[in-house]
Amino acid sequence: MLLDPWTLWLVVLVVGMLLAGSMLFVWLLTPEETALIYWAAFTGFLVAGVSAGMARGLIPDFVSIELGNAAILFAYGVMWCGLRRFDRRRPCLGYAFVAPVLWIALCQLPAFGESVGNRVMLISALIGVLVTLSLVQARRGWVVPSQPRLAVFVLLVVVLVLNLARIPLASTQVSDNQLVIFTHPRNAIIGLVAIGITIFLNCALVLLVRERAELIHRSAARRDELTGLLNRRGFAELATLCCMGAGPISLMLLDLDHFKQVNDRFGHATGDRVLVAFAQALRLNLRQADIVARIGGEEFAVLLPGATETAALQAAERIRSGFQSTINELGEEALHCSCSIGVAHTPLPPVEVDTMARARLEMLQRRADGALYEAKSNGRNRVAVAPFSLVH
Structure with missing residues (x-):
């Protein structure tokens, strides 16, 4: 194998930071579309959470386990808020804190705090709930044919399936009650899949914004300037x-x-x-x-x-x-x-x-x-x- 899992996850972090920066750059070009800020935050918090996981053993466990995974959960909550904002609904950002707070609270219980396998299943289930909320919003706002929205929907389905698949496969990610997703060669494919999903999802979200801008431009040619009605x-x-x-x-x-x-x-x-x-x-x-x-x-x-x-x-x-x-x-x-x-x-x-x-x-x-x-x-x-x- 040319790249070990740790190196692949490092690439994921670099790609994630670049994508977060590019999302902010797109927002600077189209400041009226504030959903881009939420999606940039999604990538940023995801990168922060994965970074904490990779640094496990080098930083305190509370930071790498509780706070790191809380950042990942918050990232998926912000993704949902961004989709709501894009569809002109109230973002409900406060609800994005529910899963991270619940995660930190449950990690204080021995059943989760002392078992890596149980924590893997717990965070997979919580991410599954948050991704499902994003899927519901993506479907609810799908009122006209849209290939970028279809791409976002399909990618979210893939994320949901992969996260739920971690529950029955939790034992393959744990060895001697230690998480080996960043170190064991058999988990290298996870890093490759993460890179692909991160790139395609961010591209699909940017295309979704571009599609709306084009629709607004075309709509202006179909509107009566005085009344705002169709011409x-x-x-x-x-x-x-x-x-x-x-x-x-x-x-x-x-x-x-x-x-x-x-x-x-x-x-x-x-x-x-x-x-x-x-x-x-x-x-x-x-x-x-x-x-x-x-x-x-x-x-x-x-x-x-x-x-x-x-x-x-x-x-x-x-x-x-x-x-x-x-x-x-x-x-x-x-x-x-x-x-x-x-x-x-x-x-x-x-x-x-x-x-x-x-x-x-x-x-x-x-x-x-x-x-x-x-x-x-x-x-x-x-x-x-x-x-x-x-x-x-």
Whole structure:
């Protein structure tokens, strides 16, 4: 063997420190993504914990055993916090201290303090719990297709399996009640696997951040600058994807009544405030899964995946009445503005190709446009529903 286990673990430490530094460097380039700080801390504490383990016999046992392994446990807790932060959830950093404190407390018991094998099984189980939390968060935040997130998920599964495998194999890592993972040649493969996982996991996390940056950049081209809603292009792309799915779909086309008169009488600044207020009324009265867009000057569209005709009609009425309340809050006593809404619904089964999905969306838009024309013709400030038809 060219490299002994101790040398391989030393390489792991060097690689880990370089990766932690590179993660901080990426954060300096993208300071808005604070999850990178958590992931840099993950690698740093992992390196500190492994360093303490390698120095066993050269430093006090309390430092190498209790504090060293506590640092490793804290590292995995910080990994979980970083994934939560990346998915825009509260990091809950305080919970990352639970496993390290529990480890130190249990090590004071003779059953663990005097048995290396029992300690190996205990820390493997605790790491397994923390990695499982990271897996749950990685899966929970997986709302769009993402190859980097898939890579992170798979690597975490590998870490979980390897750590749990240490429990039945604890006896192979102990000799005369001494840990031999850093010294015995048969454990050299563990060092090689650790190097690979450390490199690939950090790369996958950086790619996850890069993917989000690219999505945000592409999203900016699909957003209306004034209201923050999707523009016509963004709506067409997302709505077409939804029309390929199973289940019912409803579509609203919405138009502000006499909006030109608002601009002429009160000025374009007030007109912009009205548009922003209407966008806010849409957000407050729709689900997070609904696709909302400003497709023209005072024209808006909403696609409601999975919504029945009754549910879509109820949502449209909420928007109409909610907009009236929002207008009253603008403080312009003479300002009167309402909206007309056309609703179309289809219970058609899913389609398999993009062209068929676009045809379904166009059919819904034609019917909703007809219903909107009906609402305008009947006095405005009302909701009209298009009768269902299989004719495109």
